[in-house]
Each structure stands twice: as C-alpha cells, then as structure tokens.
Amino acid sequence: MLLFLEQCLNGLQFGLLLFLLAAGLTLVFGIMDLVNLAHGSLYMMGAYFAATFTAWTDSFVAGALLALLATLLLGMILEVVALRPLYGRDHLDHVLGTFGLILFFNELVRIVWGPAGLSLPLPTGLIYPVELLPGLFYPTYRIVIIVVALVVALFLYVLVMHTRLGMLIRAGASNREMTGALGININLLYTLVFGLGAALAGLAGLMQAPILTVQIGMGENILILAFVVIIIGGIGSIRGAFIAAVLVGLIDTVGRAFLPDLLRLVLSSRGASTVAPAMSSMMIYLLMAIVLVLRPEGLFPASGK
Amino acid sequence: MNHLFMPRNAVVVVLLLLLAALPLYASLAGNPFLVTLFTRILILAMAATSLNFILGYGGMVSFGHAVYLGIGGYAVGILAFEGVTSGFVQWPLAIIACALFALAVGALSLRTRGVYFIMITLAFAQLIYYFGVGLDRYGADDGLSIRQRSAFAGPIDLSNRTQFYYLCLLLLIATIYVTWHLVNSRFGMVLQGSRSNDRRMRAIGFPTFRYRLTGFVIAGAICGLAGALLANHTGFISPATMHWTRSGDLIVMVVLGGMASSFGPLFGAVVLLTLEEALPLAIRTLATPLFGDVAVRMGEYWQILLGPLFLLVVLFARGGIDGLLAGSRRD
Numbered sequence: 001m002l003l004f005l006e007q008c009l010n011g012l013q014f015g016l017l018l019f020l021l022a023a024g025l026t027l028v029f030g031i032m033d034l035v036n037l038a039h040g041s042l043y044m045m046g047a048y049f050a051a052t053f054t055a056w057t058d059s060f061v062a063g064a065l066l067a068l069l070a071t072l073l074l075g076m077i078l079e080v081v082a083l084r085p086l087y088g089r090d091h092l093d094h095v096l097g098t099f100g101l102i103l104f105f106n107e108l109v110r111i112v113w114g115p116a117g118l119s120l121p122l123p124t125g126l127i128y129p130v131e132l133l134p135g136l137f138y139p140t141y142r143i144v145i146i147v148v149a150l151v152v153a154l155f156l157y158v159l160v161m162h163t164r165l166g167m168l169i170r171a172g173a174s175n176r177e178m179t180g181a182l183g184i185n186i187n188l189l190y191t192l193v194f195g196l197g198a199a200l201a202g203l204a205g206l207m208q209a210p211i212l213t214v215q216i217g218m219g220e221n222i223l224i225l226a227f228v229v230i231i232i233g234g235i236g237s238i239r240g241a242f243i244a245a246v247l248v249g250l251i252d253t254v255g256r257a258f259l260p261d262l263l264r265l266v267l268s269s270r271g272a273s274t275v276a277p278a279m280s281s282m283m284i285y286l287l288m289a290i291v292l293v294l295r296p297e298g299l300f301p302a303s304g305k
Numbered sequence: 306m307n308h309l310f311m312p313r314n315a316v317v318v319v320l321l322l323l324l325a326a327l328p329l330y331a332s333l334a335g336n337p338f339l340v341t342l343f344t345r346i347l348i349l350a351m352a353a354t355s356l357n358f359i360l361g362y363g364g365m366v367s368f369g370h371a372v373y374l375g376i377g378g379y380a381v382g383i384l385a386f387e388g389v390t391s392g393f394v395q396w397p398l399a400i401i402a403c404a405l406f407a408l409a410v411g412a413l414s415l416r417t418r419g420v421y422f423i424m425i426t427l428a429f430a431q432l433i434y435y436f437g438v439g440l441d442r443y444g445a446d447d448g449l450s451i452r453q454r455s456a457f458a459g460p461i462d463l464s465n466r467t468q469f470y471y472l473c474l475l476l477l478i479a480t481i482y483v484t485w486h487l488v489n490s491r492f493g494m495v496l497q498g499s500r501s502n503d504r505r506m507r508a509i510g511f512p513t514f515r516y517r518l519t520g521f522v523i524a525g526a527i528c529g530l531a532g533a534l535l536a537n538h539t540g541f542i543s544p545a546t547m548h549w550t551r552s553g554d555l556i557v558m559v560v561l562g563g564m565a566s567s568f569g570p571l572f573g574a575v576v577l578l579t580l581e582e583a584l585p586l587a588i589r590t591l592a593t594p595l596f597g598d599v600a601v602r603m604g605e606y607w608q609i610l611l612g613p614l615f616l617l618v619v620l621f622a623r624g625g626i627d628g629l630l631a632g633s634r635r636d
Binding site: 036101106111224231282 | 345
C-alpha cells in the first residue's frame with residue numbers, strides 16, 4: 001500500500017513536470033497555431049543553463065532563476081528570428097522548420113558544452129527524504145517539484161483567466177486580425193507568449209536536471225510525451241493539458257511499477273518480465289489512441305476553436 | 306512549350322544515368338564506399354517516394370513513416386534469426402506486416418485532421434519503437450545482427466554488392482513508376498482531390514476515407530519493402546531505425562526534393578545524404594586555411610548548418626529542388 005502511494009506520488013510528480021512542458025506547447029499552438037518541435041530543445045537548454053549557472057553561482061536557486069530568465073530570453077529571440085516567418089504557414093512547414101531547429105540546438109550544445117552530459121547536484125537541504133505518513137519516506141526534492149508545478153499551474157490559470165494580458169492572449173487566440181485591428185500589438189503579444197512557453201519548458205528541464213543527467217537530446221522523448229498530453233487534453237486547452245498530464249504521468253509511472261506483477265497473474269513469470277517493459281511504455285500511446293477514437297478533438301477541446 | 310527539354314527532365318536523365326554508371330565508376334576509382342553510400346540513398350529514396358505518395362499527393366502528413374522501415378527490417382531480421390532466410394518468405398511477410406499495421410493505424414488516425422493526424426501517426430510509431438525496445442529475445446535496445454542476406458533462387462545473390470545495388474535501383478524506379486501511375490489514375494485523382502478539398506469530394510459522392518486509407522496502406526507496404534532492403538543492406542536492425550527523428554529525415558527528403566513530384570524524393574534523398582557526407586568535408590577544407598587545426602573539429606559540427614538550411618528551404622524554396630528545376634514557384 002505504501003509502495004503504491006509512493007508510486008502515485010512519483011506519477012504525480014512526473015505528470016506535473018509534463019504539464020509544465022505541455023502548457024507551453026499548448027499555449028503556443030492554441031494561440032499562434034504553431035507546431036513547435038523545438039520545445040524539447042528549450043527544455044534541454046533550461047537544464048544546461050541551470051547546470052552552468054549553478055556551477056557559477058554555487059547556489060541552486062540563483063542558478064535556477066538565471067536559467068529561467070535565460071530560457072525566457074532565448075525563447076523570445078527564437079520567436080523573432082526563426083519562427084515569426086512561419087506563422088500562417090502549413091503545419092508541415094512548422095514541423096520541418098522546427099525539426100531543423102532541433103538539429104541546430106543539439107549541435108550548439110555539443111559545441112558549447114561538449115558531447116558528454118553534465119550533472120547538476122541536488123540542492124543541499126533537499127537531499128534527505130521526509131516522512132509523509134508513518135513509514136512513508138519521500139524525497140524532499142520531488143515534493144518541491146510537485147509544489148512548484150502546482151503553483152505555476154495556479155499562476156497560469158490566474159494569468160490567462162483573470163489578467164489583462166490573459167484577456168489579450170485569449171482574444172489573440174480566437175481572432176488574430178480583430179485583436180490587431182483593436183490596436184493590440186499582436187507581434188509583441190506572440191513574442192511574450194512564446195517566451196512564457198519557453199520559460200515553462202526551461203523550468204521543467206531545470207527541475208528535472210538533478211534527477212536525470214543533463215544530456216544532448218534529453219528533450220526529444222519527453223517532447224513526444226508532451227504532445228501526447230496535449231492531444232489527449234485537447235489542443236489549446238490548459239485545463240485539458242493539466243488533467244491529461246497528471247493522467248499520463250500516473251498511468252506511465254504506476255503502470256511501470258505494477259504491470260509486471262499484474263501480468264505475472266496471467267502469464268508465466270518469464271513471459272511477464274519480457275512483455276511488461278514494452279507494455280508499460282506503450283500504455284499511454286494506447287490511451288491516446290482510445291481517446292482519439294472516442295473523442296477526436298481530445299477530452300477538453302478548447303472552446304471557440 | 307517543348308517540355309521534354311525542361312531542365313528538370315534533363316537533370317532526371319543525367320541523374321539516372323549517373324546512378325546506373327555508379328558501380329562501374331566506383332570499381333574504376335577503387336572506392337567501394339560509394340556503392341555502399343548510394344545503395345543507402347536509393348533505399349531511403351524509395352521510402353521517401355512512398356511517403357511522398359501520401360504526403361505530397363494525399364496531403365497526409367505522416368510523422369511516423371520510419372516505423373515501416375523498422376517493421377520491414379524486423380520482419381527480415383526476426384525471420385533470419387529464427388532460421389528462415391528465404392527472401393521469398395521474408396520480403397512478402399515484411400510487406401504484409403507493414404500493410405496490416407498501416408491499415409490499423411490509418412483506420413484510426415485518418416479520422417483526425419491536421420496536427421492531430423501528425424501527432425497520432427507519431428504516437429503509433431513511438432508505440433512500435435518502444436515495442437522494439439522491449440523485444441528482449443531480438444536484442445531489445447541494442448538491435449539484432451542479420452548474418453545472412455535474404456536468399457533468392459537462381460543467379461540472384463544479394464551478398465554481391467553490385468547486384469544488390471542494381472536491385473535497389475530497379476525497385477526504386479519501379480516504385481517511382483508505380484506511384485506515378487497511381488497518382489495519374491482515377492484513384493490518384495480522388496486522392497489529390499481529397500487533399501485540396503475533402504468536403505467537396507465527399508459531396509460529389511466519393512467515399513474519400515476509403516481512398517485515403519488505401520493510399521496510406523500502399524505507402525506503408527512500399528516502405529516495408531524498403532525496410533527489408535535496408536536491413537539487408539546494413540545487416541543490422543535496431544529500434545533506432547524507427548526513432549521519430551528518422552521519420553523527420555524522411556519528411557525532410559520529401560520536402561527538400563519537392564512535394565508531389567515523381568522524382569522529388571529521389572532528389573531529396575540524394576542531396577540530403579550526400580550533404581551529410583560532404584558538409585563535414587567541405588567545412589574542414591574551407592576552414593583549414595583560416596583556423597588551422599581547429600577546422601578538423603569544426604567539421605564534426607556540420608549539423609549546425611543543416612538545421613537552419615531546413616528552415617531556409619521551408620521559408621524560401623517551397624517547391625523544393627524539383628520546384629527550382631521546374632522554374633516555377635508552386636504554392
């Protein structure tokens with residue numbers, strides 16, 4: 001039972017991390033109609049920036065804040081230089097152009113930081129686990145991730161639904177020309193939104209960095225998962241992304257932990273240990289297929305689109 | 306207009322002649338690597354041609370096309386591993402497996418449109434990718450070595466490099482011919498009509514879903530054959546063959562060469578793969594006088610030029626190489 005709870009917490013943590021990535025992706029897609037494969041590269045850059053800045057400043061918090069700022073700036077520069085010409089183009093053009101950006105960023109990282117990965121030590125003070133329930137010890141750092149992601153989710157909700165900027169974002173999403181005609185600087189708005197999305201990806205990358213190694217291509221597989229999340233949740237919907245992210249995180253993590261035991265009930269133990277790893281990686285894609293068959297627009301289609 | 310002498314046709318003829326003469330040149334120049342490189346180019350051009358059939362003509366942006374290379378390859382690899390080396394069994398099975406998989410994926414994903422379609426094809430490809438990673442018996446992540454090339458009857462011996470090269474060339478030309486024929490048939494017209502305006506096609510009475518699904522299956526089957534060839538060529542198959550970036554490479558070949566053109570994917574494959582070989586060399590040669598020893602390392606970083614090049618092609622050369630040769634901008 002305790003193990004199950006622990007795995008659920010792990011799943012929640014992974015899901016919330018996915019949410020940070022998916023939120024940026026779904027914002028950019030919902031508002032600018034841009035498919036951004038390079039989102040995973042921004043995640044990677046966030047992790048590399050954090051590793052570098054933490055080494056410079058000797059403080060994880062300072063390094064993380066600097067990295068966040070750096071990915072925000074990088075995102076805004078990227079939008080102005082490379083992505084602005086892609087608006088209004090075919091989705092295929094987006095896929096191709098941003099695929100090129102992935103190659104560019106991977107190579108850039110190889111040149112600047114070298115081919116070997118970096119590691120970012122856990123912040124001191126967060127190394128020891130805390131006892132959540134009697135007998136249930138859980139790493140403090142993972143709890144920090146959960147809390148930060150929840151705060152960010154709340155911040156996004158308030159930002160989009162209850163501020164002037166959020167109103168402009170929603171207006172820009174439903175009718176670009178009309179919003180522009182009312183005197184809103186759409187270009188600036190897009191740059192800001194893209195920067196925000198980039199910073200969210202960077203935040204996900206830098207928070208994940210101490211758990212995994214910081215390496216080239218680290219954003220590629222998780223990017224696909226983030227796409228699965230926004231497809232399940234409904235493209236353009238932040239609420240959908242949140243629910244789908246937690247769902248995917250839970251299913252993936254809990255499935256990996258318990259599927260081998262479940263399969264052992266029906267299969268021989270050798271058969272189960274062969275099938276289980278493949279099955280648990282495939283489960284979320286199966287979930288996506290089922291969702292798309294039943295609701296081709298995702299669970300929470302963005303309204304007005 | 307005398308369109309027989311358009312620059313595009315001249316380039317096609319010259320390219321085909323060069324491809325036909327390549328093994329001769331390679332043996333005269335004593336450079337067998339050229340044959341290996343170009344066999345790979347021909348096989349991937351075949352895969353790209355099959356993708357172009359649905360992407361260029363059918364408007365279906367499949368972002369998981371490399372999965373058929375993987376399935377076709379694994380069909381050969383697994384059968385060889387289990388002791389079945391006959392090509393008469395391996396290759397049809399590779400094609401059938403891919404066609405069945407394409408049927409299942411197409412039936413589900415063609416219900417969606419636009420970016421949903423892109424992402425769902427990608428997700429199904431990931432599904433199979435992870436399935437391959439989990440195949441413990443067949444090497445899992447590390448892949449599977451194929452010790453013996455597919456065996457055929459009579460004088461056909463695939464372990465002969467030159468013969469294998471010509472077989473690939475022949476199959477590529479056959480693929481281009483078949484897709485050209487299909488595209489210009491009634492079937493292809495419906496497919497293209499559905500790309501331009503699916504609702505109108507349905508309104509005039511075509512069950513476009515069936516046409517699109519058939520097209521999707523044909524493309525998968527052809528790519529499965531390419532996968533069987535690729536596995537024979539490299540003597541190795543691993544999940545990396547169907548990593549999503551490989552699917553991206555195939556899309557790049559199609560768009561770079563020119564969508565919805567018969568020879569575009571071949572142009573794209575030739576240019577992309579020779580660039581991959583030539584760019585490091587070119588950077589090294591150009592940079593050596595300026596930077597000395599550092600230039601050798603700079604050559605390794607060729608991808609930093611390739612990535613932005615894709616972006617430039619997307620932005621400024623939408624018709625790809627074929628569009629440039631035809632001399633008119635296509636939109």
